Amino acid sequence: MADFNGTVGIGSKRLVVGAHYGIGGFLAQRITAIVLTAYVLLIAVRMIGMELSYDNWAGMFAPVWMKVVSLVAILALMYHAWVGVRDIWMDYIKPLWLRLSLQTLTALWLLACAVWSVQILWRV
Amino acid sequence: MSMSTAASATRKSRPEFRNIHVTQIVSYRLPAAGIVSILHRISGAVLFLVLPFLLWLLDLSLTSEISFERLRGVVAGPIVKLILLGLIWALLHHLIAGIRYLFLDLHIGLDPAPSRASALAVFAVSVPLTVLAGLRLFGVF
Numbered sequence: 001m002a003d004f005n006g007t008v009g010i011g012s013k014r015l016v017v018g019a020h021y022g023i024g025g026f027l028a029q030r031i032t033a034i035v036l037t038a039y040v041l042l043i044a045v046r047m048i049g050m051e052l053s054y055d056n057w058a059g060m061f062a063p064v065w066m067k068v069v070s071l072v073a074i075l076a077l078m079y080h081a082w083v084g085v086r087d088i089w090m091d092y093i094k095p096l097w098l099r100l101s102l103q104t105l106t107a108l109w110l111l112a113c114a115v116w117s118v119q120i121l122w123r124v
Numbered sequence: 125m126s127m128s129t130a131a132s133a134t135r136k137s138r139p140e141f142r143n144i145h146v147t148q149i150v151s152y153r154l155p156a157a158g159i160v161s162i163l164h165r166i167s168g169a170v171l172f173l174v175l176p177f178l179l180w181l182l183d184l185s186l187t188s189e190i191s192f193e194r195l196r197g198v199v200a201g202p203i204v205k206l207i208l209l210g211l212i213w214a215l216l217h218h219l220i221a222g223i224r225y226l227f228l229d230l231h232i233g234l235d236p237a238p239s240r241a242s243a244l245a246v247f248a249v250s251v252p253l254t255v256l257a258g259l260r261l262f263g264v265f
Contacts, residue, residue, distance in 0.1 A: 030229060033226065036219075037219060037222070037223065040219060054188075054192035054193075057192070081168075084168050084169075084172070085168075085172050088165065109175075110175075113175050113176060116179055117182075120182055121186075124186050
């Protein structure tokens with residue numbers, strides 16, 4: 001693996017940002033995309049003919065299986081967003097310190113959102 | 125030595141194609157697939173940035189009957205409705221363009237003609253669905 005200067009990444013030359021874990025992120029983005037599409041369709045189908053009231057809406061999220069499915073979808077969303085946003089930083093942000101900072105903030109931001117969503121889902 | 129001189133001489137006479145500059149973006153004509161692509165990136169970035177806003181809406185919708193009614197109040201304003209409609213478009217475009225990419229990943233529809241057709245199909249699906257969502261949002265039906 002080569003860094004920006006084309007040298008091999010060893011020791012102090014080791015890459016600290018980027019997609020150096022290879023095809024994993026690429027595949028994960030596709031698999032999570034399928035999970036998210038399925039979840040959107042699930043919500044859409046369950047909302048067909050539903051009268052929008054609190055009881056109907058919250059009732060949809062009340063069963064444990066729906067909480068579990070929703071949480072899996074949210075974790076898929078976080079991983080999906082992580083790969084996508086990291087790709088954006090890698091394309092446009094060149095200074096190492098800035099890219100590493102943005103990637104760190106992205107990961108923390110997504111993690112925080114995931115934790116919050118657990119609290120939202122399990123309060124129903 | 126002589127070879128490298130020859131190489132640099134050829135390099136000098138060769139036309140150079142640089143990445144387009146920011147100022148050229150507006151005048152640069154993208155093919156349909158290129159427009160789908162950049163909008164896929166922009167919509168994804170927007171959805172990422174508004175994630176806390178969307179979770180806040182979900183929170184309001186699920187916490188209690190009172191917060192559900194508060195959400196109705198928040199969503200009643202025309203500006204919030206427009207923002208929501210923009211986000212609905214972002215989600216629909218990102219989702220439908222993403223499905224197109226999954227097929228392209230499987231090497232289906234890579235040729236210029238089907239690729240252009242599927243790029244146009246993304247708009248043909250996402251825009252009417254957004255209009256439909258907008259009509260519902262603004263209470264037409």
